[in-house]
Amino acid sequence: MNELEQFREQVAACDEKIMEMLIRRNQLVEKIMDYKERHQLPVLQLQQEEKQNRYWGEKLFDNRHKEELFAVFECIRRNSKKIQARRLFDYNIVLIGFMGVGKTTVSGCLSRLFALDVVEMDQVIAEREAMSIPDIFAACGEEYFRDLETALLVELQSRKHTVISCGGGAALRERNVAEMKKNGKVVLLTATPQTIYQRVKDSEDRPLLKGRKNVEAIARLMEERREKYEAAADILICTDEKSVLQVCEELIQQLTKEGIQKNV
Ligand SMILES: Nc1ncnc2c1ncn2[C@@H]1O[C@H](COP(=O)(O)OP(=O)(O)O)[C@@H](O)[C@H]1O
Numbered sequence: 001m002n003e004l005e006q007f008r009e010q011v012a013a014c015d016e017k018i019m020e021m022l023i024r025r026n027q028l029v030e031k032i033m034d035y036k037e038r039h040q041l042p043v044l045q046l047q048q049e050e051k052q053n054r055y056w057g058e059k060l061f062d063n064r065h066k067e068e069l070f071a072v073f074e075c076i077r078r079n080s081k082k083i084q085a086r087r088l089f090d091y092n093i094v095l096i097g098f099m100g101v102g103k104t105t106v107s108g109c110l111s112r113l114f115a116l117d118v119v120e121m122d123q124v125i126a127e128r129e130a131m132s133i134p135d136i137f138a139a140c141g142e143e144y145f146r147d148l149e150t151a152l153l154v155e156l157q158s159r160k161h162t163v164i165s166c167g168g169g170a171a172l173r174e175r176n177v178a179e180m181k182k183n184g185k186v187v188l189l190t191a192t193p194q195t196i197y198q199r200v201k202d203s204e205d206r207p208l209l210k211g212r213k214n215v216e217a218i219a220r221l222m223e224e225r226r227e228k229y230e231a232a233a234d235i236l237i238c239t240d241e242k243s244v245l246q247v248c249e250e251l252i253q254q255l256t257k258e259g260i261q262k263n264v
Pocket residue numbers: 097098099100101102103104105106168199200239242243244247
């Protein structure tokens with residue numbers, strides 16, 4: 001055997017070991033989940049991730065392939081999160097609620113925590129129409145926009161393990177709620193009008209608040225919508241005075257409670 005072939009054999013032996021270790025690692029991830037479930041421990045334990053980052057940062061700091069090694073480790077960790085998420089949520093997580101409650105922000109955070117895909121409905125619609133949401137409203141009207149939402153919700157039924165961040169008005173149509181529930185658990189995020197005002201006051205992205213961006217008008221519109229939002233929700237999370245991470249933790253905790261856990 002020439003030298004090149006010998007090296008190739010050694011690389012193949014390394015791959016064999018790496019794969020064996022990855023299989024073992026995945027089994028341990030499952031065991032950790034069993035343990036957390038049995039002892040009712042929170043699913044998210046971010047300090048563990050920080051500990052790993054510190055450890056490998058120090059250990060690899062002068063390695064020539066530090067970046068590449070980190071990228072592989074990140075990929076391994078992402079896959080662990082996926083394994084975890086697939087077991088926890090056998091469905092889509094559909095976020096609804098008034099403008100500014102944090103649907104988009106919470107989706108991003110959930111996606112990082114569990115390596116879930118995100119569909120930001122407004123963004124998909126704006127891209128497909130090649131127009132911003134305010135422009136769609138101005139050019140084609142609200143009904144047209146709501147029809148696009150309905151069509152997209154139907155399309156998303158073929159997915160699983162996806163966070164669907166709805167536009168604030170999507171849950172107001174009965175038909176939309178029925179489509180959401182076919183593949184997902186509907187999570188209603190709430191906040192007081194004062195909180196909403198603070199969060200949206202500097203943004204121009206919400207045509208329905210144009211010319212009425214004040215606490216009173218927000219409170220009125222919120223009250224008009226409240227009944228429909230609440231009727232659509234499988235769970236409700238209040239976001240006032242909570243960080244985005246706290247909101248995610250509460251959401252996971254509620255979703256993984258018995259009964260909500262599986263899509264039954
Ligand atoms: N829990 C929170 N605490 C503080 N600010 C938040 C929180 N959730 C969202 N925000 C902020 O509020 C604004 C609106 O959030 P966004 O996710 O766009 O809401 P939505 O998609 O429901 O309209 C953003 O600037 C975001 O950073």
